[in-house]
Amino acid sequence: MSSNGSSNQDTDPIDETVRQAYEDILNEALPERFVVLLKKLRQGEIPDQDVTTDDAS
């Protein structure tokens, strides 16, 4: 089943292990730096770093 609900593709038993490994990381707590980053972004502060818009298209 795809992320948008379609299921017209093959699967393999090894995918289940890939999914399990992915979910193991998914369940880890988000590092503190991202909590701080989101707080700054919400407040309109953009951290000073080399940010281009090229990758957001």
Next chain:
Amino acid sequence: MLYEPRQEIIEHLPAMRAFAISLTRDPTLAEDILQDAIIKAWMNFSQFEPGTNLRAWLLTILRNTYYSELRKRKPEAEDVEPDDPAAPAVPPLHNGVLQMRDFRRAFSKLGLENREALLLVGGMGFSYEETAEMCGVPIGTVKSRVLRARRQLAEELDRGKGDVADTTDAATRAVLANRNDPLG
């Protein structure tokens, strides 16, 4: 509080982080890439088309950020097999843990393009079409990459079964040797 559509980015951060770690195989680099991607997404959220797949859009930004970083670092940073930073220094006690460690090691040996294709399709549940769009390649290419990744993983894991005895650490080997020694 006013509705802020960019807040929706937050719920996708764990998936973005997991994707970043799988791409880079380096937790520190993954966090740097993730931070850059979050800022880009936040600053350019007006480019996101409502009603389309936000997670796919975010992962595309993350992926592009990583590939840009790789291009900057070339030629010193090629996609070579790293030491597995998650692998414990001593053999795990539980067989399930051992199997997952072996799996992660085998997964990290996959080439970057095959690894990301299998993660997106097999791990995260994206369709071939969605994955092709995110990676900027034809659907057939994604299918080939997923197939190659599955085959290589299966071969690596199968090969690893024969190496179980080699994973025993020096201390354990010493204990076993003493047990066989009638004077020990």
